[in-house]
Amino acid sequence: MTFDPRTFDAADPASAPDLGNLPEWDLSDLYSGEDAPALKADLNWLESECAAFAKDYEGNLAGLDAPGLLGAIERYEAIEGKSGRVMSFAGLRYYQNTTDPERAKFFSDMQGRITEITTPLVFFTLEFNRIEDSSLEANLNALPALARYTPVIDRLRAMKPHQLSDELEKFLHDQSVVGTAAWNRLFDETMAGLTFEVEGETLPLEATLNLLTDHEREKREAGARALATVFTERLPLFARITNTLAKEKAIEDQWRKLPTPQSSRHLANHVEPEVVQALRDAVVAAYPDLSHRYYTLKAKWLGLEKLEVWDRNAPLPTEDKKIIAWPEAQKIVMDAYAGFAPEMADIAKPFFEKGWIDAPVKPGKAPGAFAHPTVTDAHPYVLLNYLGKQRDVMTLAHELGHGVHQVLAAGQGELLSSTPLTLAETASVFGEMLTFQKLLAATTEPAQRKALLASKVEDMINTVVRQIAFYDFECRLHAARAEGELTPDQINAIWMEVSHESLGPVFNFMEGYETFWAYIPHFIHSPFYVYAYAFGDGLVNALYAVYAEGEEGFQEKYFEMLKAGGSKHHKELLAPFGLDASDPKFWDKGISLISDMISELEAMED
Numbered sequence: 001m002t003f004d005p006r007t008f009d010a011a012d013p014a015s016a017p018d019l020g021n022l023p024e025w026d027l028s029d030l031y032s033g034e035d036a037p038a039l040k041a042d043l044n045w046l047e048s049e050c051a052a053f054a055k056d057y058e059g060n061l062a063g064l065d066a067p068g069l070l071g072a073i074e075r076y077e078a079i080e081g082k083s084g085r086v087m088s089f090a091g092l093r094y095y096q097n098t099t100d101p102e103r104a105k106f107f108s109d110m111q112g113r114i115t116e117i118t119t120p121l122v123f124f125t126l127e128f129n130r131i132e133d134s135s136l137e138a139n140l141n142a143l144p145a146l147a148r149y150t151p152v153i154d155r156l157r158a159m160k161p162h163q164l165s166d167e168l169e170k171f172l173h174d175q176s177v178v179g180t181a182a183w184n185r186l187f188d189e190t191m192a193g194l195t196f197e198v199e200g201e202t203l204p205l206e207a208t209l210n211l212l213t214d215h216e217r218e219k220r221e222a223g224a225r226a227l228a229t230v231f232t233e234r235l236p237l238f239a240r241i242t243n244t245l246a247k248e249k250a251i252e253d254q255w256r257k258l259p260t261p262q263s264s265r266h267l268a269n270h271v272e273p274e275v276v277q278a279l280r281d282a283v284v285a286a287y288p289d290l291s292h293r294y295y296t297l298k299a300k301w302l303g304l305e306k307l308e309v310w311d312r313n314a315p316l317p318t319e320d321k322k323i324i325a326w327p328e329a330q331k332i333v334m335d336a337y338a339g340f341a342p343e344m345a346d347i348a349k350p351f352f353e354k355g356w357i358d359a360p361v362k363p364g365k366a367p368g369a370f371a372h373p374t375v376t377d378a379h380p381y382v383l384l385n386y387l388g389k390q391r392d393v394m395t396l397a398h399e400l401g402h403g404v405h406q407v408l409a410a411g412q413g414e415l416l417s418s419t420p421l422t423l424a425e426t427a428s429v430f431g432e433m434l435t436f437q438k439l440l441a442a443t444t445e446p447a448q449r450k451a452l453l454a455s456k457v458e459d460m461i462n463t464v465v466r467q468i469a470f471y472d473f474e475c476r477l478h479a480a481r482a483e484g485e486l487t488p489d490q491i492n493a494i495w496m497e498v499s500h501e502s503l504g505p506v507f508n509f510m511e512g513y514e515t516f517w518a519y520i521p522h523f524i525h526s527p528f529y530v531y532a533y534a535f536g537d538g539l540v541n542a543l544y545a546v547y548a549e550g551e552e553g554f555q556e557k558y559f560e561m562l563k564a565g566g567s568k569h570h571k572e573l574l575a576p577f578g579l580d581a582s583d584p585k586f587w588d589k590g591i592s593l594i595s596d597m598i599s600e601l602e603a604m605e606d
Contacts, residue, residue, distance in 0.1 A: 020326035026355025054120035066143035099364035162256035228512025292504030323388035371402030401431025409565030425536025469502035538590030
């Protein structure tokens with residue numbers, strides 16, 4: 001059964017293709033509703049405990065012995081758990097329908113309430129960083145239960161040189177609700193409310209983006225032009241949001257004496273700037289061998305001398321056009337996971353059975369996909385916008401990988417379970433790779449094998465080349481913003497510069513494509529996040545090579561790596577596999593895997 005997105009009205013589920021019974025979230029594991037007694041009790045507990053915590057510890061941290069310091073950290077961790085539960089519930093309800101005023105108000109109210117309640121805690125990290133190194137080291141050595149928190153403490157103290165006065169830190173904490181968070185919310189609500197006119201039909205963003213992967217070139221072009229029209233109309237707003245957030249970041253970075261706009265992200269990721277730079281340089285140097293070479297090959301397959309931007313994610317003419325219903329997608333991914341290790345499938349199973357996945361496309365729903373870990377005494381939730389394409393199956397495999405990782409890491413507790421972004425993509429990309437290899441092994445017909453291999457190459461180019469291009473865009477944008485406010489045309493010019501470099505000479509760029517930076521949420525929500533995707537893909541390619549070579553005990557080592565959460569540095573996590581991401585040659589392994597796949601596709605032409 002084929003699906004014409006032009007006939008799909010997101011407000012009318014009956015017009016959607018027959019995808020089966022798509023699951024939706026059951027958020028009652030967090031709270032039963034906005035008025036739940038448990039939610040009110042948790043807010044009251046937080047208010048009381050935050051005030052008590054400040055009373056007990058403010059001005060006293062430096063004098064605590066090891067048990068006293070451990071008690072403070074454990075109480076702080078409990079507060080993080082309660083506040084995380086509240087904001088997870090409010091945020092997930094909001095992302096189910098960002099255009100619902102009541103959900104938006106509840107989310108905003110909870111942000112404000114939690115910010116106000118937790119203001120007394122601002123002293124904690126500030127005072128912790130004023131503890132003398134010798135005193136802290138003695139306490140860590142005296143009590144193993146305290147030493148367990150060393151990775152958290154190390155990341156905290158990495159910010160010590162960039163810490164402001166107590167008063168300024170409290171001001172930034174309070175002001176965040178009407179600063180970054182408010183601009184983020186404006187972006188989210190604007191994107192969720194956009195509609196696009198495509199050949200007489202009104203479509204939301206997700207369905208319009210979906211047109212860019214349609215088999216019919218006319219539909220792809222119509223989708224691209226509709227996107228360009230709306231983005232161009234709203235460009236002043238998107239430029240204002242981008243300019244404001246970039247300037248706000250620059251001001252805070254200046255006060256914190258951070259050397260570059262990227263520094264805070266590297267510190268948060270616990271990754272050395274030179275490692276990220278080596279990744280970036282390796283990928284940019286490989287543009288001609290990867291994206292330029294592949295897209296030239298794709299133009300030949302499509303019978304075109306030049307590709308238009310709406311051809312970038314076009315399926316091959318030989319690709320199977322069938323819509324993959326939800327039960328089949330579930331089976332594909334679960335079989336791939338079970339083939340690697342039954343334990344992985346067992347961990348993934350509740351996501352499908354207990355309302356941990358929200359899959360349908362719905363009016364106002366946040367676009368894209370994500371896996372939210374919530375808190376360690378609950379479970380993750382996965383958001384999808386499932387339309388039945390093979391790419392959607394890969395997205396399911398990806399987000400479910402995140403979910404498995406988050407379940408396994410939960411044993412570390414609230415402060416140690418969170419994985420730095422550079423490692424957060426490991427299980428997700430590995431889950432994709434397992435699913436791809438499972439499908440490839442079952443595909444014997446040459447044309448279908450070629451289409452499947454090409455699809456994987458495109459996913460890897462989107463993950464590696466495209467994300468590093470995004471990273472370069474951000475680097476150049478923030479550098480330019482430091483010289484003054486940027487006009488929309490100036491931002492557009494930076495976007496086109498990196499697009500030409502990364503996509504190569506085979507592309508024509510339609511009028512309006514220069515605005516396509518505007519809809520990418522990572523630039524707004526998580527500046528410089530994007531390199532984590534390329535980091536994760538390169539890491540997984542190297543990991544999968546070790547697995548494919550039959551490394552003894554690989555599965556056990558892999559699960560131990562995921563269970564570690566954020567309790568270990570990337571060097572320590574990769575050492576059991578004989579890998580080291582700080583070695584510049586490490587990135588060549590992942591790049592070589594993509595290059596080899598392109599070479600295999602070229603060989604199929606003979």
